[in-house]
Amino acid sequence: MASIDEFESRLQSLLEVHLLKHLPGYKVEDGIAQQLTAAMHANLKEENGTTQAPNIYVIVRNPSSLARWHAKPRLLKELANALYTAGKEAGFQFSTKPAVTTSEDPALPVKDLSISASFSTESVGETIGMNSETKSGPVAGEIPSNAFLIINGKQVVSLNRSVINIGRRLDNHVVIDDPRVSRAHAQLRIVKERYVLFDLNSNGGTFVNGERTVQSVLYPGDVISLAGVTLIFGQDLPSGPITKEGETEPGSTITGKQPAALLEKEEDNDK
Numbered sequence: 001m002a003s004i005d006e007f008e009s010r011l012q013s014l015l016e017v018h019l020l021k022h023l024p025g026y027k028v029e030d031g032i033a034q035q036l037t038a039a040m041h042a043n044l045k046e047e048n049g050t051t052q053a054p055n056i057y058v059i060v061r062n063p064s065s066l067a068r069w070h071a072k073p074r075l076l077k078e079l080a081n082a083l084y085t086a087g088k089e090a091g092f093q094f095s096t097k098p099a100v101t102t103s104e105d106p107a108l109p110v111k112d113l114s115i116s117a118s119f120s121t122e123s124v125g126e127t128i129g130m131n132s133e134t135k136s137g138p139v140a141g142e143i144p145s146n147a148f149l150i151i152n153g154k155q156v157v158s159l160n161r162s163v164i165n166i167g168r169r170l171d172n173h174v175v176i177d178d179p180r181v182s183r184a185h186a187q188l189r190i191v192k193e194r195y196v197l198f199d200l201n202s203n204g205g206t207f208v209n210g211e212r213t214v215q216s217v218l219y220p221g222d223v224i225s226l227a228g229v230t231l232i233f234g235q236d237l238p239s240g241p242i243t244k245e246g247e248t249e250p251g252s253t254i255t256g257k258q259p260a261a262l263l264e265k266e267e268d269n270d271k
Contacts, residue, residue, distance in 0.1 A: 002090050008037040010089065014082040022074055031113070032059075036083060039117035044092070053092035054117035056099055056221060056232065057083070058153050061113045063104045070228055076100045077210045095119065099209045099223040103152050103230045116153065119221075142193050149224075150232040151176065159195065164188040166226070167200070180204050180227040191217070195233070197224065204228065 002010065012033040019026050036057065043054040057080070061069075069075060080100045087094060108114070147159040157174055165172040167185040176185075182202040188195045195218045199206035204227020208216045218224075224231040 004037060004041055007041070007086060007090055008033055011037055011082055011086040014085055015079065018078040018082050019075075022078055026072065026075070028075070028079075029113075032079070035113065035115040036079070039115040040083065040087065040092075043117045043119070045119075050093045051091060052119070053087045053094055054098075054119050055094045055096050056118045056223065058101055058103050058116050058118075058230065059113060060103045060105050060108065060116070060153070062108045062110045063106055065110050065113070066102055066104060066228070069102055076102070080210070096221060099221075101210070101223045101225060101230045102228070104228075143190055144193060144195060144235060146235055147195060148234050149174070150234065152230055153232075159188065162190040167202075176226065176229055178227075178229050181229055182227070185226050188218075194218065197233075202227065 015028050015033055019028060039057060040053055045052050059069075077100075080098045083098045083100070084094065087098070105114075143160055143162060149157045149159065151157060161173065164174060165184065165187050166174045166176065166181075167183050168176060168178065168181045169183040172184065182200070182204065184200045185202040185204075186206050187198045187200055189198065190196075196215060197206065197208065197213070197218055198215045199213065205212050206227075207213065207225040208218070209223055210225075216222075218233045220233065220235040222233045224233060
């Protein structure tokens with residue numbers, strides 16, 4: 001197995017090749033390869049005789065430093081591709097292809113960044129779009145158990161409604177107090193016992209695993225971006241530093257001051 005220094009050197013060279021091919025003239029900032037390498041290696045785990053590498057990477061920066069990243073959405077995809085190639089060459093296994101996304105922290109100095117790495121809650125296939133059978137309208141089913149969203153890597157929102165509206169307006173079920181998010185930005189609906197994400201003609205767009213979408217079936221570990229605000233969809237509440245506590249009615253605001261929020265279960269007569 002390659003040393004950490006060898007892995008970092010290989011990842012740096014892969015990044016240069018990927019960016020030269022897809023983003024000519026664009027150079028990734030110094031330290032990105034080093035921190036991605038450190039985040040991956042700090043979270044490797046042995047399982048059934050193989051070394052499992054994390055597949056979710058969140059780059060946290062000051063908002064003013066992320067403008068150039070948002071202008072080049074291809075950059076995050078190429079970071080993920082380079083991580084995947086370097087990891088496979090090193091003999092690591094991934095439950096799904098890595099996804100790289102960004103999150104904002106106004107408290108970070110402009111030149112600083114931090115990168116966290118984690119595993120999706122289970123092995124899943126790639127996120128797929130809706131098929132023609134469901135485009136005519138939602139087909140309701142049983143609400144998935146223990147489904148949740150992680151917002152900006154900090155807040156956990158438990159999902160236990162068949163329809164969940166997300167946006168900046170106060171009458172949404174999940175209110176995200178961020179100017180980039182539209183008043184009515186997106187909606188989650190139960191379709192055949194899975195949550196499906198719908199963009200509601202938002203201004204900033206809705207993305208799943210780096211790809212812009214109008215509607216997508218969600219699988220655990222999928223990384224959602226609402227105009228740059230990061231959400232991760234999962235099925236089993238995570239342990240560790242992320243906690244859940246308290247309850248909130250529809251219309252409660254999700255901000256950095258709240259470590260978690262729960263959606264109240266809908267009453268029988270609302271179904």
